[in-house]
Amino acid sequence: MSALALNRLESTREFFRRDQVWPFLAPEQAQVNVGNQMILYVEDLNLSFDGFKALNNLNLYINDGELRCLIGANGAGKTTLMDVITGKTQCDSGTVFFGQNHNLLNKDEAEIAQLGIGRKFQKPTVFEEQTVFDNLELSLKTDKRVLPTLFSRLTPTQIDRIDEVLKTVGLAKHRFMLAGALSHGQKQWLEIGMLLAADPRLLLIDEPVAGMTAQETERTAELLTSLAGERTVIVVEHDMEFVRSIARTVTVLHQGSVLAEGTMDQIQSNKDVIEVYLGEEAAEEGKGERA
Amino acid sequence: MISINSVDQLYGGTQILWGLDLEIETGSITCIMGRNGVGKTTLLKAIMGLLPIKSGEITMKGAVLNKQSAEKRAYAGIGYVPQGRDIFPMLTVEENLRIGLPVRGKRTKDSPKEIPEKIFELFPVLKDMLHRRGGDLSGGQQQQLAIGRALVLEPSVLILDEPNEGIQPNIVKQIGDVILKLNKEEGLTVILVEQKLGFARRVGKEFRLMEKGRIVAADKMENLNDTLIKQYLAV
Amino acid sequence: MTLRRIPLRRITLRHCMALCCCLFGLFSLPSVAVESTSLDPLLADLVDAKISKMVPILDKIEKASDETVLPLFRTLLNGDLYYIKSTKQVVGQFDTNGETFYKDVFTGQANPALTKRDVKKIRVNNTLRGYLRNAIARIQLTSKKPSVRESAVRELLSKLDDDTVDILESLYPNETNKKVKQAMGLALAMNTASQTQLAVSNRIAAIDTLADSLENDVRNLLTTLSRDENPAIQSASNAALDTIAQRANRFAFVDQLFFGLSLGSVLLLASIGLAITFGVMGVINMAHGEMIMLGAYTTYVVQLIMPNYIDYSIWVAIPAAFLVSGLMGVLIERLVIRHLHGRPLETLLATFGISLILQQLVRTIFSPLNRQVSTPSWMSGSWEINPVLSLTLNRLYILAFALLVFIALVIILKKTSLGLNVRAVSQNRNMAKAMGVKTNWVDAMTFGLGSGIAGIAGVALSQLTNVGPNLGQAYIIDSFMVVVFGGVGNLLGTLVAAFTLGIATKFLEPTTGAVLAAIIVLVFIILFIQKRPKGLFPQKGRAAE
């Protein structure tokens, strides 16, 4: 391409940089009002599927910067809760607020994501026909409207950011591999990577360590712990060892509502929790290890 | 029971399994371990006949399986619980379980028309969800369904690919118990891929460590030591 | 001129038996020895006459004889009356088992010596046919069978000339059969009502009794009377007309509903096979229409093979069409579709190619012309419930047939393992294999089943529309529309969608015309899908996403 043409292109691009050319059109900064130190309010949430109550008067409050573990029996409603928060599923009644000012229930998935809520699915979902790199590029925190996307271009900072993420999730070598060709565990990592690249305010992570080796589990734990503080993290996991290693506050769901909430120790000695979830042995094990 | 001799396997142009050898004794519980992406799932799929192998031989009780289709292998007694559950999402739980009944009929000779009650004893939640679509179940429930579904086949060899993924602790324990019990009482041969050491140790009798598409260590479970773990399982 | 019914086509259930016996008697058991000699000169005139001069001669023949002349009139009406060139003697032509031979019309005596060359046809035209029908009716007024008498009376309602009225008046008092008497009463009332020289009160009384009748002839008469000079007659007629119109409207609604159901049943038949190959298996089967076409051609071939048993041919054609289309389906599945698992969009391409090949194949084998498929006699005609409501038999049978096929299919899919297996295979082929499902077999059987059912649909459609190379193309779009509108993978949805679209179209058509109705229905579907993006009966739940 000639220099002239490049120049043209550059100026066109400049023209379409709305934030500069037309400041009034700049994307509205997703300000989240975190007064009360609270970032997520879930109140009186109800949801039933053909009469089956998946969520039952669920109340949950998450502090800003917190790392919260959500556990509960299979089918307790953890994934469903995330579905409601991220706009995938419509609830029957209740309220969900992100900060004090964003009512999530009247927003769609994309809007919620743009507010800074990222999600990792229980079953890893990545863009199978794109490379690992492209998967990450797409997840970057950028203006995601149509025209800006058309004229946007990878900046060196963004490339560095992606490289960094690739390293963190151990996929640097697979950068140009199609995501569909990754193994199950690798997809898990890639999805976590996509979450990191998006740099969200609130992370909803559904069973991150399923299929990971012990060491990888440890690494994930470290990663999540390091994320907390600046960001808010909600993790669902059945691996008690992992939960123990990261948890400060643990919430136990049961049949669509909160059964118990507290520190790991409190939870582990909670009779109900032991009965419906942990089982005698697991509870014992955990205590034993601690002791 | 099953022996695998220098099996090579490729995805498109990339080779995943490299001259892999593996011997599974009748009545054993063999735990295959290895890092992500070393080819564990690939190996299991090859045994099940879901992936063609490029060279080598897989035999079961002396019969060569290589050319046999997956459904023949199911009739021959291999049950498979895949990674990622792979239940039939739009079928009800009951239908998911019924799929295997013809095989069971052939294998047990008593041609049962009904889903064996013991599946529900193992996973009571399936009974409650009998008429729910498989895809609507929670992840853990699906995993239970996947195991239950394989057990309907009344297999003599059970292949489990990370069966505890997403399952609540008390049920994980229960699954372990079931495996042990079936192994002990019915002589079920089990091939288990498992990442969680605790579970592997409790249930497995043998271990095989994989790396880059090869078996790199094999021994009794008691002998799985920290050196090996460091070498082959740590990142 | 008004609409008259043709006895042969007017098969009320009541009449059916009687008519059959009657015809049987006429053609095979000439019970009355006929003095045909008295007619001979007239017949000779008839043979020589030009078509336009035949009516007076026939009139004379009618006057000169009685019921015994019926076979002659009937044969002439059917265009089967010939005369021997050498002797000018009339004979009837009959076809039995594809062979043509000649019989004496009166005695039924076959004349094997005659060949086509020896005889010449006595031509008839519409005017003559109209005359003959009336003449036959007049003669039949004295028939022994009450049902024949009744239809004769009704036949004559539109032609109440003085002669006829005289006959009716003389017959009326002695008539014992209630229905016949009623019909005659109606005719006489019509006569009374229209006689201007009669007392107004009598006429009004007659008009009032006419209000109970739905006969067209009555309505025509009343319409005329509503323009009568006498205002009393006018208002009485109008009142009667209103009463009739109200009743007729109710029946018109039923009529329309039936049209809708019938169109729905055609759509159902056309799409039900697709509901399996496309809906359940996920193959975008562009050759579906050609499977229907093959079924229709099979019907044609079956009729070609058994030309003398058209009435039974359908019973052979149904299984034959199922087999032909089904086997073709299996063949296509084995040769092509099998290689396209997991690539549903490519099936569109391949099956489109197959559809081109199949079309050209029948064009090559059977020529591009439409082929003639006859309707069995038991399927032709209509079931006349009353003078304004009659349901055509072929449509009635096809409606029932469509429902039967649907139920059979539901049973197959519900009660055999095939239904479960095919769904499992379509949702996760590998896992189905691992569960011991013989996927190859299931695929072939399912595709064969869907195609076979399309073939059966072809048998039904051959009764309604042209059997030609384009038959399939005519239905493919509708079929996809129905399956998608109902919700892919949902058989019940297909059923409801087919009938919904059928009824909607038929209720729109009278006001908008057929073209606009089609457009409106399409737009409606497009808008409906915005509201329910997965059709009438969507697959719900997490898994559906």
Next chain:
Amino acid sequence: MTRLMKYFSEGRTSGKHTLPFVVILLGVTILASAANLFLPADSALYVSTYTITLLGKYLCYAMLALAVDIIWGYCGILSLGHGAFFALGGYAMGMYLMRQIGDRGVYGNPLLPDFMVFLDWKELPWFWLGMDHFWFAMLMAVVVPGLLAFVFGWLAFRSRVTGVYLSIMTQALTYALLLAFFRNEMGFGGNNGLTDFKEILGFNLQADSTRVALFMITAILLAVIFVVSQKILSSRLGKVVLAIRDSESRSRFIGYRTDRYKVWLFVYSAVIAGIAGALYVPQVGIINPGEFSPINSIEMVIWVAVGGRGTLIGAVIGALLVNYAKTRFTAIMPDAWLFALGAMFVLVTLYLPKGLMGLYGQLQAKRKTAMNKEPQA
């Protein structure tokens, strides 16, 4: 980093075919045109006007195939109704050409096209107003298909109509338009459509020079659209589009309003189809409701599939090849060409799952591995 740059310069969606394509396209166009205009008709190298017109038609189809490929190959939206946009563009051009006839129609009516005269219409319907201005008509040729695509897409994508539901709805759309345009009352000439055109912008449509010019304009526009589409699809927007094809819901969860992307891509594609239609009409000389027929739209999809969907060049090659085959087959074996065409479709699907471009890719890969191996060995 260098590797990275390399990736961006020759990545998967990058336009390594663009330059050769544009060069070959324009080269052939210029040569063919020159051969037609400047060589004597008996020269061995002479290209007949028939061939020029035929090529022009093929290029319109290629453009149309591009339009289909952009939304189907890249975004996974299988439209079985793209013929509608093509035809609408064509009608806009047809209306302009019709108005250009002026009083040279058979009835000599200066204001009304012939079909209106013989339907006894007294005045021009409102939607014909302004169509005598070339630029206005050309604007309509893109605005009308674009608007229809926008309204339809906005409704459908917002309601999350996807997959076969969407495909069949697009089919219903074009089918409804087919029926509507058949009606004489619609004011578009009913089944006969618009034809008997005389001139475009004052140039005689019959003249060789006009035909050559139309052919060249088509080629140039095809090249432009190809390059622009290539740019769009290799931008990040292109990646988003692919992501939507892969997993629409995942794309939403990382913050993309997928419905908007789909709507705009659909509109873009419809506009291209409209342009193709507008170019097609003066070259073939007629536009009529047959262009709305669903079978036509299905055929377009097939061109793309044959060429290889998901590659722009594949769409173009598919359209050219299938249509060339059709032209040849119908002439060589008028009674049996459908066998050949049908067999071609079946065989391509079976043996070239990714179309001709897939075959090319495979050969490339083979050559590469062969080359890589040699030094090692």
Next chain:
Amino acid sequence: AETIKVGVLHSLSGTMAISETTLKDTVLMMVDDQNKKGGLLGKKLEAVVVDPASNWPLFAEKGRELLTQDKVDVIFGSWTSVSRKSVLPVLEELNGLMFYPVQYEGEESSKNVFYTGAAPNQQAIPAVDYLMNDLGVERFVLAGTDYVYPRTTNKILESYLKGKGVAAKDIMINYTPFGHSDWQSIVSDVKKFGSEGKKTAVVSTINGDANIPFYKELGNQGISAEDIPVVAFSVGEEELSGLDTKPLVGHLAAWNYFQSVDTPENEAFIKAWKAYTKNPKRVTNDPMEATYIGFKMWANAVTQAGTTDVDAVEQAMIGQKTPNLTGGIAVMNKNHHLSKPVLIGEIQDNGQFEVVWETDGVVAGDAWSDFLPGSKDLISDWTAPIKCGNYNTKTKTCSGQNY
């Protein structure tokens, strides 16, 4: 060229193949026949067949191919009006010659086309005359497929009928889409319309595939020809061969030719046709006769002109006379349309028509209808001094000529 090339432009696939394939075979038979007689001008004839596949723009393309690539001397082709309209500009541009053998709506006369099928005044008008005069019909249902030929014909008929004093409420007009297959409500409406006291008839311009389901429905709803006769302009022997005609006996069609007409020419033609197609059951029909007449006239004109040059042949064509297959002589008029007899036949149970009425002599085809306001004043005359297809006799001007 060492041969004279005859282009055949009929659809062999797609929706129109049903009708047009027959005409392709007819032309091939005629070419064969002519060659047996030694060809023309001492040269053999050579047929060039292409398949425009029922795709209208393809008619233009294939027409151009025939004229410029294959360099044919004459084209026999087209069935639908739209296909003719599509190829017409090409014919005029390249000065080709085409024979169009199908009844059509008129309103056209091109220097390069000879119209050997019926114009509306050779089919529709005589048919309604027959209905009114001979059958005493007072109410009319004008039912047609929704496209130009039926629309125009019905417009002409409507205006003609109104001129004859038929009230608007006694005319019911109904259009259906191409290939319409569900005729229940329409037939039932017709039945209702026909049962209101006045003798009613249906004038059908229903085209092609839609006819069979239409007639089947008529039969099933028991509408017999004595009740409500249907007179059709697009249903001939060929269409009936796809139908069981027993329930339809007595319904009518208006054509210039019926297979059943007993003349020596016709007998020979039928015999030749059956032999040529090797099918003793093949039927003949009106467009075949039109093709036959066109071909004969063309051959004569070529002989007469001594060349295949289009302009010469065109002039030689005018005034050509050829015996009709049904007796009498067809004449090519100055307006490129034929003078032909008009016959009305009743359907018989053997799929043939029985002539029940015919015009006294021949009727000259009228390119421009006298019953349409736009074309009342137009005439066509391709002889000097007018030499114009659309000549306005009022303004004395000639419009819209492309030659």
